[in-house]
Amino acid sequence: MNRSRLFLLLVGFGLYGTLASPALAQDSGVVFAGGTVSDGVSAFAGGVVSLPGARLGDGLAIRGTVNGGTYHYRTQGVRIDAEYYGGEVAMVYQTSGAWGWANASVGARVTDTNLDPFDPANRLEGTRYDLALQAEGVAGKDWRLRWFGSLGVFDETYNLQAGLGRKIGDDETYAGLEVGLQGDPSYRTGTGGIFIETGLGKGWNGRLSGGLSEQAARGAKPYASIGVSHVF
Numbered sequence: 001m002n003r004s005r006l007f008l009l010l011v012g013f014g015l016y017g018t019l020a021s022p023a024l025a026q027d028s029g030v031v032f033a034g035g036t037v038s039d040g041v042s043a044f045a046g047g048v049v050s051l052p053g054a055r056l057g058d059g060l061a062i063r064g065t066v067n068g069g070t071y072h073y074r075t076q077g078v079r080i081d082a083e084y085y086g087g088e089v090a091m092v093y094q095t096s097g098a099w100g101w102a103n104a105s106v107g108a109r110v111t112d113t114n115l116d117p118f119d120p121a122n123r124l125e126g127t128r129y130d131l132a133l134q135a136e137g138v139a140g141k142d143w144r145l146r147w148f149g150s151l152g153v154f155d156e157t158y159n160l161q162a163g164l165g166r167k168i169g170d171d172e173t174y175a176g177l178e179v180g181l182q183g184d185p186s187y188r189t190g191t192g193g194i195f196i197e198t199g200l201g202k203g204w205n206g207r208l209s210g211g212l213s214e215q216a217a218r219g220a221k222p223y224a225s226i227g228v229s230h231v232f
Helices: none
Strands: 002-004 029-037 041-050 059-075 078-097 100-116 126-139 143-152 157-167 173-184 187-201 204-215 218-231
Touching: 041 078, 078 126, 143 173, 157 187, 187 218
Parallel strands: none
Antiparallel strands: 002 059, 029 041, 029 218, 041 059, 059 078, 078 100, 100 126, 126 143, 143 157, 157 173, 173 187, 187 204, 204 218
16 A cells, blocks of 8 residues: 655644744644645644643743645555544653753553545544644754654554754854654655754744655655744
């Protein structure tokens, strides 16, 4: 089964590339949104809100994310067009310091996938519920390392991302390289590209990236992604 399903910033990938720096003492949360265009189209939006007694980057928080998109694949010579919608609610443990920040979370995920025509071999058809484990973070100042990992326990889905960027000038602008690997038991997609991210003022941060994705059953395809966040 060849499944062109490039999420990159989706399905638990919400904070990757959006929170550029350790949060300030008065910050309590962050909202984020973005999307990716490749063989298909995907989009997401969500937020993290610290629980009472905690703050953004320190202590417990709740994260909520919604997402949706389209993709296609071929099986036995037949093209299958798919659209999906989903959401996730997770409990997050946050830590941060002069070195950067890191989060770890566990949550519940629901995804509804519709296929045209129906594919009886695709077990992700219909409404699926999953246990989602996730970790992400940022470390460094002049050179900045980002990482993200997400695992769907029951559906055996995974999404691994990493990026290394260099600070440009005196402001919060970084540019660098990113790589990724995602899939489930029926497919695997690798990605590689470049990114640039910068502070946009008044708590806003933006990120653009692009490159190539590859699957064993097809040639390399370009992708482009955008993400934006706001700390409050």
